[in-house]
Amino acid sequence: MSITGLQNRIVRRLRFDRSEIDWKPYLYLLPAFVMIAVFLAYPLVDTFILSFQEVVTLGIQGEKRWVGLANYEAVLTDPLFWRSAKNTIIFSFGMLVIPLFLGLGLAMVINRGIKGKSSLRALIFVPVVVPIVVAGIVFSWILSPNGLLNWGLTAVGLIERPIRFLNSIELSLPSVMLMVVWKRTGYYMVILLAGLQGLPNDVYEAAKIMGKSRWAMFRYITLPLLKPAILIVVVLGIIDSLRAFAHVYVMTGGGPSNASEILSTHFYKVAFSYFNFGKGAAYGFILFGMALVLSVIAIKLSGGSEI
Amino acid sequence: MSVADRLTGFLDTDQGGLTLAQVLRYIAVLIAVLFVLIPLYWMVATSLKDAAQIGVFPPNLVPDPATLEPYFEAWDTGPWGQYFINTVIVSSGATIGALAIATPAAYALARFDFPGSNPIYLLFMGLLMIPAQILLIPLYNLLANLGLVDTRLGLILVYSTFFLAFSVFLLHSFMTNLPESLEEAARIGGVPEWKIFGKVILPLVKPGLTATGMLIFVFTWNEFLFALTILQSEELYTISVGLQSFQGIHGATMYNQLFAMSTLATLPVVILFALFSDKFIEGIAGLEMQ
């Protein structure tokens, strides 16, 4: 490089340092940062501190005392926590696995060309926009002893006496899951349908010309190409399983005797029904940790899939 | 196309095309549609029954007689009008709030290359993954300090923050699709920055704003946990909290009234969805496709 070139570069460096920082994007981001700082970051720090404390006098504003890791210990030694964790895993089948398979199947059926494709897609999506409380109430009614389902099962002779679905230790969680499947299937279908429609048609035509079977096409073309979409759906499904609250709360309240308790309803009870804010905060951080670990795993997986 | 062509075309698809696989496909779709519709039908049907038909087993599949009476009866038992007004205020406020804050943020991330843009984008992605309820306690605490517990404003602020990351994400994808040369043309012309954002980018990203706004509106309309926790006075309840409390008080005895109100609570979002279903689905699918 010539001397003048070097000079130019040095001069430009200096200039860059002084004037070339563009403040505009930071300005645009400022309101969002303020919001996040006040309503997310600060509460998060606050709850972190609270998770090592015990509220001595009544109410969340009450006097506090340091208790070290006692709150975390209290959560992790609580048998109900582990029961809720197990139930959450079962629940995630309703939130994710079953509707994902149904949604994928429906997406493929609809994508294959059926009359009224877009209105069908919209119709199957409708449960997604129905308020969760309404869905819970409706399904409670359908599943009640003198409800529609019991009538149907009696009418075809499958049962003799009405089943108390929501009051049954074995059936309360699956009952909630039935509603969740109803609400989630359209959601996954729409996402996967968008993914399917984005797949290049000529790849299929080429496979057809080569005489590949439908199964081979699905296994070796559709699935690999849909993989990124499916992965993202799986991630969000897992996190939504940790997030879901009203689903259980409205239909069973976690009962009978905690048979349908999931982490988020149990957490709510600890914090707001028993007013154990310190333990609740620790519980929250344990949930946060789980979400974080699952997210990182998911991001790793989806990142790996792009290569 | 001649009539004869059309006719043969029609026959082709109807006779030659209807294979076993196709029949199975139609059956699968039919089952799915029934599965979707039966609960909705049952909600509306129950809402049209008088009290005498509620405890009956076997149930009347069709209300007989059908009556709008439960709607009027329920309306008089609680401040339902107020619930609806509250929900509209909170949902609209949250939608406007989230969009107002998220749009400039998405613009910065989508259209500028600046130190820190990638980590900030990842931060927003991470926020999207936080299970919101873990913030329940500290947020409650914060709102209590600010005197915003049991206020609609408190709920609006919380919703706006929670849907912020979601909105940034969605709007970001809409904005990155715009050609860069649009802003470059304006910058070369010396158009001031606020005008590039306000007069070039915003109008072009309007479909994205509509889709995002509608999703936020529907999600907040349906939100339950935070509304339940933050709102305590009955006159501030949103419709979801109102329904849940009605169910708690009256239980199984007044299912017709409960469903009358449930139908009313569902109607606005379903109508909104029906009117803009394409935008809606595009929004949902777009978010996931990132």
Place this chain on the structure above:
Amino acid sequence: MNIELNNITKRFGDLVAVNDLSMSIQDGEFITLVGPSGCGKTTTLRMIAGLETPTEGTIEFDGKDVTNASPQERKIAFVFQAYALYPHMTARKNMSFALEHTDVPEDEIDQRINEAASMLGIEGHLDKRPPSLSGGQQQRVALGRSIVRDPEIFLLDEPLSNLDAKLRVQMRAELQQLHQEIKTTTVYVTHDQEEAMTMSDRVAILNDGKLQQIDTPGVVYSQPANQFVAGFIGSPSMNFLDCQLDGSSKTLRTSAFSLQAPEEASEDVETLGVRPEELTIAPSGEGDLSAEVSVFEQIGSYNILYLENDDLDEELVAQVEGSNHFDPGERVDIQIDPTHIHLFDRDGDAVYNPPLPSKE
């Protein structure tokens, strides 16, 4: 306005988009940057516009350093490949948008728009929005938007590449006419050598981020500085054959034939270049070599022959008059005028070019 590029280098990470480029553009000149995709021509244009900042080197406008000046400080107009019209604004609004915040009075904005519109023949379309305009009309609106700003420099980035072939030729003529009317310094980027040749005062050929040659269309065609320019300019492309110089007899030998070497030829000659139109058909037995027609392409005003000779690895392309017809498989004799050949050395640099044709 003069533009001076001094040792410009632009790197994107490890990629060197523009490599030590220097050139000076005279006031009022129409200059074209041409080259294959990825050669750095658009990056160069964007650096002149201020949309990119050079990693090294400086840019001067009329002797003033503008290397770090913002686009709007440079008083330039830029026409984008996809036009970059604001789809939600009318054509008129598109043209006035950048002027609204300046101190140009409103009636003058109107007057300028109307003038530009009549110059471009789009008076009738000013109240339409871009999506309802044809490609050619959109192109004109984009040009109009640049003209009304009364810029010191026009920068155009492949503005015709989105138009169909016929419209492209028409717009080519219109752009030239426009330049003659407003006489503003214009830098035009294209990958189409024909566009470059027909429109510009001077052509700058770039490859791999480096300037290969900058000169008038006539010179770059007849006296290409190197083998890359020789091959890039002209269609069909120049024929290249391996050759050696026999110093004692001053003869050029290829694997199939020999030619009298020009005086300037030196020992390091490696490649012989002959333009297709310089391969002439000779009466049987009188040519420098005989070859078989493998493909005959009828264009109309001229025709193209693809020729094969058993002793040559390369296929030869010859351009003959439209009245000459051949069939595949036919044998023809070819003559090469030794004064109309190009010779290149090992590095591809030109060793010999024929003299420029004198004007009649």
